[in-house]
Amino acid sequence: MNDKYNYKTIYTTVKEDIQKGIYPTGTLLPTELTLADRYSVSRPTISKVYNQLQKEGYVNKKKGLGTLVLFKGNVKKTYTFGLLLPGAGESEIFSIINDQILKQSELMQFNCLWEGATASNADIRRNLIETCCDSYIGKNVDGIFFSPLERVPDADRINETICNKIQQAGIPLILIDRDIVPIPQKSPFDVVCLDNYSAGAIMAQHLIQAGCKHIYFFYRPDSAYSVHIRFLAVKDTIQEQGLTFNAQNDFCGNPEDLDFVKTIPVIKGETGIICANDSTAAVLMSSLEAIGHKITSDLLICGFDDMKYSQHLKCSLTSFIQPCKEIANISIDLMMRRIECNDRLPVNVYLNGQIIKRESTRFI
Structure with a gap:
């Protein structure tokens, strides 16, 4: 042969x-x-x-x-795409991304398959995701949008398995929100996401300008690689400003664990905490108050994603909003490009977001 x-x-x-x-x-x-x-x-x-x-x-x-x-020069293929994305219960940003992809499917006349991919939490999604992937491959979909699993111990293995299956089936794949490998590694897939490094640097600079001299980064175990990029940006920015940031500024744990939260050194009027996302920040704020710390008086705190509830917390939360609709639009554009030629070199598209300043980062 x-x-x-x-x-x-x-x-x-x-x-x-x-x-x-x-x-x-x-x-x-x-x-x-x-x-x-x-x-x-x-x-x-x-x-x-x-x-x-x-x-x-x-x-x-x-x-x-x-x-x-049959071809007469005007054949228009109706594409069918499989979605392997979290539900709004895991993060509201995916509710916006899902809705935008659905809106574009009506305008651009392509079909979407969901099949439980929008499970509302990581554990449920872990149990469904490989089954959904196999179903999409069996139906010979034209492409798959995938946001890698996070916050479960075996997420890396599952993500690698999913991507390998899709690649071996010859189906175009677009990763949304994060890659499946840590920097400086790069997977062989297109990735569309927030510029997490820029976002982390902006948040760190904001707390420094607000008067914080001791800044900590707080995140949950098994967080996505995008969280690590934010962490690196915070570390670099703080050190560039001549402030200390080392292993003692790195807090990885459960924000509900009061004993763990008590280990955060809070110096009144000089402490700031950057959380990996708003859901972590909201729980941590409650825990901090439970052990006697007052936000805006003792310390400042902020998060990422600008969840709907962020502005309605007891102390409205400063957050970093993601360009969710643009993430969806560009993901679709890249999918069409990859359908045209799936052998193209992979690209990373990093999009700018915006800080939304609220009470939680103003000392009073």
Whole structure:
């Protein structure tokens, strides 16, 4: 068998020949055996090529007749995409991203499959995600949008398994919100997300300008790699300003654990805490008050994602809002680009967000 030819190259060649009129509308393509002999491949390979062309509306396979060319120069494929994204219960940003993808599906006329991918918490999603992935692959979807799993101990293994399955199936994959590997590594997939380094630096600079001389970064165990990028930005920014940031400023734990929260050294009027996200910040604020600390008097605190409840907390929370709609739009653009050619080099798209300043970062 000639290694020069495989399913992809034959599919591309035949499709282009149809588009160029080499195989005119109403004529028959060569038989599967003829084409298999021409390219020195198996008949099932050619059958797979013809089946895909039929799915896209280029041809129609008729038993006893052959494969009839239907293409008239105006074939428009209706794509079907599988979504492997968290639900709003895990983070409100995905509610916005999901809604925007659905809105665009109506405008751009593509279909979306959900199938439980929008589970409301990480544990439920972990139990569903591989089943959903297998279902999408079995249905031969045209592409998959995937936000890697986080906050469960075996998230890295699951994420790698999911991406490998999709890649081996030859289905275009777009990662949303985060990559599956830590920096400086880069996965072989397109990634669309917030510029987490810039966001972390902006939050650190804001607390410094607010008067904080002792700044800590607080996050939950098994957080996504995007959280680590925010952590690095906070560390770099604080050190560049001549302030101390070392292992003692790094707090990884449960914000509900009062004994753990008590280990945070709070110097009144000089302490700031940057949380990995708003949900962590909201719980930590409650724990800090429970052990006798007052936000805005003793310390300042902020988070990321600008959840709806952030402005309605007892002390409204300063947060960093993500460009969710733009994340969705660009993810779709990249998916269309990758459908056109899935061999393109992977790209990372980092988008700017905006700090929303509220009470929690003003000393009074």
